[in-house]
Amino acid sequence: MGTIATLPGEMIIKGGILYDPTTRESRRQDVAIRNGRLVETAEISSSKAQALDASGCLITHGFIDVHAHFREPGREDKETLATGSRAALAGGFTRVCVMPNTDPPIDDPEGIHFVLERSEGLPVTIYPIGTVTKGQDGNELAELLEMRAAGALAFSDDGLPIQNGEVLRRALRYVRELGVPIINHAEDVYLRAEGIMNESALSTRLGLPGNPVQAEAAMVYRDCLLAEDVGGRLHIPHISSTLAVELVRRFKERGGAITAEATPHHLGLTEEAVRDFNTHAKVAPPLRTEDDRQAVVAGLIDGTLDCIATDHAPHTIEEKEQDIYQAPFGMIGLESAFGMAHSTLRKAGLTTEQVIDLFTTGPARVMGLGLTPLVPGQKAELVILHPDEKWTFTREDIHSRSRNTPMLGMTFTGRVRGTIGRNMWFKAPENS
Amino acid sequence: MSEPTVTLQHLLGLEGVSKQDIQILLDTGFRFREVLDRPIKKVPTLTGINVVNLFFESSTRTRISFELAEKRLSADVTNFTASSSSLNKGEGLKDTIQNIHAMKMDAVVMRHPAPGSTKQLSQFVDAVVINAGDGTHEHPTQGLLDMMSLQEKFGRLEGLKVGIIGDIAHSRVALSNIFGLNTVGADVMVCGPGHLIPPHISELGVIVNGDVDEVLSWADAVNVLRIQRERMGEGIIPSVREYRSRFGITTERLARHKREIVILHPGPMNRGVEIDSDVADGDQAIILDQVLNGVAIRMSVLYHLLAPHQPLEET
Numbered sequence: 134m135g136t137i138a139t140l141p142g143e144m145i146i147k148g149g150i151l152y153d154p155t156t157r158e159s160r161r162q163d164v165a166i167r168n169g170r171l172v173e174t175a176e177i178s179s180s181k182a183q184a185l186d187a188s189g190c191l192i193t194h195g196f197i198d199v200h201a202h203f204r205e206p207g208r209e210d211k212e213t214l215a216t217g218s219r220a221a222l223a224g225g226f227t228r229v230c231v232m233p234n235t236d237p238p239i240d241d242p243e244g245i246h247f248v249l250e251r252s253e254g255l256p257v258t259i260y261p262i263g264t265v266t267k268g269q270d271g272n273e274l275a276e277l278l279e280m281r282a283a284g285a286l287a288f289s290d291d292g293l294p295i296q297n298g299e300v301l302r303r304a305l306r307y308v309r310e311l312g313v314p315i316i317n318h319a320e321d322v323y324l325r326a327e328g329i330m331n332e333s334a335l336s337t338r339l340g341l342p343g344n345p346v347q348a349e350a351a352m353v354y355r356d357c358l359l360a361e362d363v364g365g366r367l368h369i370p371h372i373s374s375t376l377a378v379e380l381v382r383r384f385k386e387r388g389g390a391i392t393a394e395a396t397p398h399h400l401g402l403t404e405e406a407v408r409d410f411n412t413h414a415k416v417a418p419p420l421r422t423e424d425d426r427q428a429v430v431a432g433l434i435d436g437t438l439d440c441i442a443t444d445h446a447p448h449t450i451e452e453k454e455q456d457i458y459q460a461p462f463g464m465i466g467l468e469s470a471f472g473m474a475h476s477t478l479r480k481a482g483l484t485t486e487q488v489i490d491l492f493t494t495g496p497a498r499v500m501g502l503g504l505t506p507l508v509p510g511q512k513a514e515l516v517i518l519h520p521d522e523k524w525t526f527t528r529e530d531i532h533s534r535s536r537n538t539p540m541l542g543m544t545f546t547g548r549v550r551g552t553i554g555r556n557m558w559f560k561a562p563e564n565s
Numbered sequence: 566m567s568e569p570t571v572t573l574q575h576l577l578g579l580e581g582v583s584k585q586d587i588q589i590l591l592d593t594g595f596r597f598r599e600v601l602d603r604p605i606k607k608v609p610t611l612t613g614i615n616v617v618n619l620f621f622e623s624s625t626r627t628r629i630s631f632e633l634a635e636k637r638l639s640a641d642v643t644n645f646t647a648s649s650s651s652l653n654k655g656e657g658l659k660d661t662i663q664n665i666h667a668m669k670m671d672a673v674v675m676r677h678p679a680p681g682s683t684k685q686l687s688q689f690v691d692a693v694v695i696n697a698g699d700g701t702h703e704h705p706t707q708g709l710l711d712m713m714s715l716q717e718k719f720g721r722l723e724g725l726k727v728g729i730i731g732d733i734a735h736s737r738v739a740l741s742n743i744f745g746l747n748t749v750g751a752d753v754m755v756c757g758p759g760h761l762i763p764p765h766i767s768e769l770g771v772i773v774n775g776d777v778d779e780v781l782s783w784a785d786a787v788n789v790l791r792i793q794r795e796r797m798g799e800g801i802i803p804s805v806r807e808y809r810s811r812f813g814i815t816t817e818r819l820a821r822h823k824r825e826i827v828i829l830h831p832g833p834m835n836r837g838v839e840i841d842s843d844v845a846d847g848d849q850a851i852i853l854d855q856v857l858n859g860v861a862i863r864m865s866v867l868y869h870l871l872a873p874h875q876p877l878e879e880t
Contacts, residue, residue, distance in 0.1 A: 334768035338580065340680040340702030340740055343763075410681025456658050456679030458700070 134529045135561040137219055137256070140553065141183040143167050145174065146517060149187030152486055153507045154194050154493040159486065164192050166513040166553060173509050185560075187517050190550055193489050194504060195227025195257075195514040197496040199394060200291070200316075200370055200442035201467065203229075203259075205251065207236025212447040212534050214248065217467075218255040220445070220533035222559045224467035225492070225516040225549035230260040230500060233269075234292040240264040240275040242283035249284050256557035260286040260500070265304045265315060269293050272300060277308050286500055289316035291370060296322050298355055305365030312501065314368035314392065317356050319377065320418055324348035329457060331404040331421040339410065341457065344419050350376035357384040357391055368499055369393040371444050373418040375428035382437040392499045394442040395429045397466055397473035398540075402426070406539050412453045412460035413539040416446075430481045433491060440495030441488075443470045447535030464538045469526050471518065472545030479546065485520040488547075517551040524548045529562075568593075570873045575687045575694040576866055578703035579745040587712070587749055593865035594713050594858065596877060600637070601861055610872050611640035616672045619661065620646045620697070624676055626832060627697050627707075630856070631674050634863035640871075643670075658682060662689040672871055675699075693870045701735050706866060707831055708741030710859040712749065714851050715786055717858070718827055723750035728780040729771075730812060731790030731839055732761040738831045742788060743771055756780045757790075757812060758802065777812055781819070786827035789814050792839045805838050816843045827851055 146164040153159075165174040165182075203217035212220075214231070221229045231248065233239035239248060245261045252259035263280035267273045269290045277288055288308065295301045295317050304315050325348040330336050332343025353369055357380060360367035372378055372393050381393045398416060403426050406414035414420060432438040446463025453460050466473075475488050497504045505511045525544045528536060552559040571586040579587070600608055616635045620628050628644070635642045658677075665673055665686075672693040675683050680702035687694040698704040716722050727746055733739045733755050746753050747770050754772040755762060767773050774780050780787065796802045809815065814828065828840070828850040836842045845852060868877070 332764065334765035337763035337766050338740070338769060340700060340737060342701075345764075410684050412685075454658065456677065456682045456685065458679045 135223055135559055137222060137532065137557055137559050140169060140556055140558045143177050143182035144185065144553070145177050145182045146185045146187045146192055149190040149192045149517065151507060152191050152193040152489060154490050155504050155506045157486070164515065169513055169556065171507065171509050171511050171513050185517070185551060187550070189519055189521070191485060191489070191518045191520060192515055193518065194493045194507060195516050195552060195554070196225045196471070196492040197228040197500070197502065198226050198443050198445070198467065199230045199440060199496045199500050201229050201231055201445040202234065202447065202463070203231045204235060204447060206247065210534070211449055214251050214259060215255060216532070216534040217445070218257045218259065220465070220467040220531070221257045222552045222554045222557060223530070223532040223549070224469070225471050225518065225552050226257055226467060227514040227516070227552065227554050228258045228260065228502065230262055230286055232289060232291045233262050233264045234290070238264045238269045240267050240269070242276060242279040245280050245283040245285050254556065256554035258555065262287045262289050262316070264288065265290045265295060266300060271295050271297055274300070274304060274307060277304065281308070281311055281313060287314045287316055287368065289318070289370075291316060291318045294318045294320050294322055294352060298359060301356060302359045302363060305360055305363040305367065309363060309365040312366060314366040314499065316368045316370050317352070319349050319352040319356060319369055320344070321348045321351045324351060328419070329415060330407045331419040333404060333422060335404050335408065339408070346374040346376050346421065346425070349374050349418050350380060353377045353380045357381070357389055360391055361387065361389040364390065366390050370442065371396045371399060371418060372429060372432065372438060373399050373421050374425045378428045378432040378437055381432070385437065392439040393437070394440050394499070395433055395438045396442060396444045397470045398464060399426065399429050400433070400441070401473040401477045402539065410457050411539055412455070412457055413464055413537050415457060415460055415462055416464050417462040430477060433478065434481060434483060439499050441470065441474050441491045442496065443467050445533070447533055448537045450536060453537045465531070465533050465535050466538070468530050468532060469538060469540045469545070471549050472524065472526060472547055473540060473543070475520070475547035476545045485518070485547065513553045515553040516549055518547060519550050520547050522546070522548040568873065568877055571869045573870065576705050576870065577684050577687060577694065577696050579705045579708045579741045579748070580703070582745070582748065584748050587709070587745060590709055590862065590865050590869060591713050591716060593868060593877065594709070594862040597861040597864040597868070598858065600864070601857065607637050607639060609639045610868055610875060611635070611638040614640045614671045614871050615643070615669070616640045616674060616867070617643040617645055617665065617668065617670045618697075619673055619675045621675070621677045622698070624698065627676065630859045631697060631863050633860050634867055637860070638864055638867055640867070658685055662686060665690050665692055672867070695866060695870065698737050700737065702737055703741045703744070704737040705741050706859070706863050707738050708745040709866070710855055710862045711742055711788060711829055711831070712745050713858045713862050714829065714855045715827070717854065718851055719785065722746070725751040726754070726783055726785045727751050728754045728756060728784035728787040729790065730756045730777060730780060730787055730814065732792055732796070733757050733766065733790070734761045734763050735793065736790050738788070738790060743769055754780050754783060760801070777814070778818065778821070781822045781826055784826060786829060787814065788829040788831070789840050790831065791833060792835055794835065794838070809838055813838060814840045814844050816841045819844055819849070825849065829855060831855070
């Protein structure tokens with residue numbers, strides 16, 4: 134298992150290539166850190182500094198996840214802000230936006246304050262997202278302006294779609310001037326019905342209720358139409374199907390202020406993962422066909438989709454060991470995100486640097502976060518990656534409180550070897 | 566003399582079960598039919614073997630059929646009927662698995678509302694697992710008894726044309742019939758209200774036809790599925806009248822087809838809805854043969870999975 138420890142006062146990362154996603158420039162360079170900030174290497178005392186060998190590695194900006202569920206308050210048995218932060222750091226992330234579908238949901242400024250206060254001193258920066266509607270009821274708008282003032286970065290009822298189109302339109306209008314995105318889980322609940330997995334020959338074969346691609350596409354289409362009309366910022370999470378990718382492409386061409394994300398599991402897995410009734414592969418929206426998977430990959434490559442987001446959704450083993458109807462939707466994803474996405478996208482023709490962009494500048498643009506260049510004086514938010522290292526994802530790699538992932542045992546190309554967070558740093562085990 | 570043995574460890578479904586294994590199970594089923602015709606219908610084959618019938622859904626017919634099969638093979642039988650409500654209280658598969666471990670059972674016959682539940686169970690327990698119906702997935706012993714009844718009637722299965730009529734989408738019987746019949750070389754046509762036919766079912770190697778009369782013109786036998794009347798309350802099926810008129814196997818409809826069509830029904834029947842009483846009780850129906858064959862084929866399955874090396878003659 135990798136280690137997470139207090140960041141030493143001085144650190145020098147040697148022998149790697151620094152890739153700055155803000156300028157897209159790479160150069161061979163040792164990277165020096167003092168008291169959590171980047172400094173000139175000459176300022177580091179070699180006797181005091183922790184030295185890190187980064188031979189063969191890229192050193193770049195820490196990743197940003199625009200979509201994770203940390204379950205605090207209410208379901209701390211699944212994940213807390215603290216355990217989720219450690220999982221994020223182990224995955225190469227230094228900033229995480231957390232969804233508000235906690236218990237109770239984060240639907241008022243006090244909730245936003247709670248998350249921010251509980252996140253102080255954690256190794257990654259936590260950005261709270263507030264709900265769109267009170268208690269995620271899908272009807273009454275929550276105090277969006279007050280939550281924004283308290284520090285909410287975006288608004289979403291994620292986990293639940295806003296089924297009432299007028300409510301979504303109202304929300305887009307209400308926050309339009311703020312320029313923050315409304316993130317709507319794109320599934321028509323009536324079309325999704327009891328769907329457990331993608332509707333296909335396989336779902337028929339398994340006797341499982343199917344969730345058709347039209348459930349996603351119909352909602353994406355409706356939401357894009359509303360965003361286009363209102364002019365508000367719409368972000369579409371976890372795109373899973375060819376149809377949805379095509380719709381986003383079309384609406385972007387028409388000039389809509391629309392962004393969208395893809396998850397590593399929709400990039401790397403298909404509905405075949407459910408064939409053995411594996412509850413760990415039960416996720417919403419569902420894993421779909423190979424054609425859909427390829428369309429999502431293509432969407433990231435041509436820029437239709439803006440970034441990679443994990444949709445890290447921890448659940449207890451007890452919950453996932455239930456039968457497939459009762460087991461909840463969702464899988465964890467922070468620790469496996471880079472391995473899975475990089476393996477898939479590099480095979481599809483992207484460079485490691487382009488994949489890094491989808492984990493850094495892409496999500497920063499979606500959420501309106503500033504990314505500073507990797508130059509002396511800036512905060513050290515770094516990830517060290519070995520792009521060619523092959524590794525097998527095991528329980529030992531998981532720092533999350535949960536273990537619900539169908540990816541255990543999969544071999545990836547490209548590994549996070551270290552992450553420098555706010556006050557902590559993660560170091561992967563040597564040659565494991 | 567050693568008996569032919571099946572390659573199966575569990576019977577979780579008919580998908581993927583080889584033609585040879587199906588034929589062995591059917592052949593042994595016919596031999597157990599002879600046992601059922603004896604004055605004393607009990608053999609000592611599974612003496613000392615513990616079998617639990619674990620039913621999370623009510624099912625009088627299947628449970629009694631399994632229980633009879635187990636008792637006629639002299640197994641020690643435990644019945645456990647859990648209400649669906651206990652599942653909702655969180656008494657899920659995990660508890661079931663732990664209990665079965667603790668009770669040191671040799672075999673579990675399980676009916677459960679969730680597809681794949683028997684497969685999940687088989688991954689965690691040492692016991693032999695037999696699927697007695699897992700939600701809308703499979704009901705493999707029903708599929709086998711249907712095949713046994715067809716083979717008894719026609720003397721063959723290969724090349725037979727079988728129609729399955731009714732709510733295909735919610736039927737575990739349909740899937741087991743499709744997988745089993747496809748494997749042995751029979752042709753299958755499915756028919757029912759369009760929205761109750763799964764959209765991709767033709768990829769499973771069946772023909773889809775919305776016209777019952779066309780199915781009856783084509784088929785050697787039709788398996789008529791029960792319509793769940795609660796679906797009318799849900800507005801999924803508009804009315805009994807319309808269903809009967811469009812999809813029911815009525816006396817008049819059958820009379821229009823001047824050919825012998827064998828009628829199967831997995832029961833329980835809604836007489837006067839999907840099937841008329843005259844048809845169900847008529848000469849063309851082999852519904853009671855299915856019930857008898859159900860016991861025999863379940864004896865065959867239990868025998869092959871639990872006592873495969875014991876020669877049948879010694880029973």
